[in-house]
Amino acid sequence: MLNDSKVKELKKFAIKIRMEAMKAIGHLGVGHVGGTLSVADVLAVLYGEVMKIDPKNPRWRERDWLVMSKGHAGPALYAALALKGFFPMENLLTLNRPGTTLPSHCDRNKTPGVDMTTGSLGQGASTAAGVALGNRMSKIDSYTYLILGDGECDEGQVWEMALFAAHRKLSNLIAFVDYNKQQLDGYTKDICELGDLGKKFEEFGWFTQSIDGHDVVAIYEAISKAKAQKEKPSMIILNTIKGKGVKAYEGSLKNHNCNVSKEELESILAEFEDQLKALEEC
Numbered sequence: 001m002l003n004d005s006k007v008k009e010l011k012k013f014a015i016k017i018r019m020e021a022m023k024a025i026g027h028l029g030v031g032h033v034g035g036t037l038s039v040a041d042v043l044a045v046l047y048g049e050v051m052k053i054d055p056k057n058p059r060w061r062e063r064d065w066l067v068m069s070k071g072h073a074g075p076a077l078y079a080a081l082a083l084k085g086f087f088p089m090e091n092l093l094t095l096n097r098p099g100t101t102l103p104s105h106c107d108r109n110k111t112p113g114v115d116m117t118t119g120s121l122g123q124g125a126s127t128a129a130g131v132a133l134g135n136r137m138s139k140i141d142s143y144t145y146l147i148l149g150d151g152e153c154d155e156g157q158v159w160e161m162a163l164f165a166a167h168r169k170l171s172n173l174i175a176f177v178d179y180n181k182q183q184l185d186g187y188t189k190d191i192c193e194l195g196d197l198g199k200k201f202e203e204f205g206w207f208t209q210s211i212d213g214h215d216v217v218a219i220y221e222a223i224s225k226a227k228a229q230k231e232k233p234s235m236i237i238l239n240t241i242k243g244k245g246v247k248a249y250e251g252s253l254k255n256h257n258c259n260v261s262k263e264e265l266e267s268i269l270a271e272f273e274d275q276l277k278a279l280e281e282c
Helices: 004-028 033-038 040-050 071-083 089-094 123-137 156-167 197-203 216-228 262-280
Strands: 065-068 144-149 173-179 207-212 234-239
Touching: 004 033, 004 040, 004 071, 004 089, 004 216, 004 262, 033 040, 033 071, 040 071, 040 216, 065 071, 065 123, 071 089, 123 144, 123 156, 123 173, 173 216, 197 207, 197 234, 207 216, 216 234
Parallel strands: 065 144, 144 173, 173 234, 207 234
Antiparallel strands: none
């Protein structure tokens, strides 16, 4: 159970992830803002409380792994890693620039702390299952965490992985769907209706839960429940808002990838500062 101090700490961490990710995107002037902002809370819980990691030794063999299958949310992952000390904070401002170690999509060969190269949607699902199986075969006591996009679940490869992981009883695999109900060019319900995702994964043999994806306590408790059962892979449906934390982006169908001007960035950062101040006054 998280105490009040830890809850506040994780909420602040999530805001800081959003803030640093937006600084990076704003410095470049363009980026995937919507899906970057919606995964900040789960990253805050994973890197702030749950995962077994060592920033000084990113390839530590006994570590937990994170596969950001929706690789375009890389800026959020980079912000979390920088805040945890995997690399200098100033590197965030090199996002997607020539010679950077922080490309638009995640690349394990470039970025300290990135466990798997991703971006071709669906493929991160398979690699995460492979990591979980490999670590279990090597008798390594670790978890593999996988973050999928809801639009990404249109990919058949996701469901091939779901069958495989259930068949292999990969209880050391805990996956999340960032269910913000939007994808690149519209609502998921209009492009390819997903139906009841939790029920579908359950029918595929997974232990499933559906929670508020912006509630750090709910996220932590869902992960704890997933770890408590040892027979199935786990799927946690994160009901989220694309563009969460920035009023101008929340609910917008133009927030997947967009330009961010210097003036807009200043307004966004002021919004985050107000959120941090409100937390301090709680």
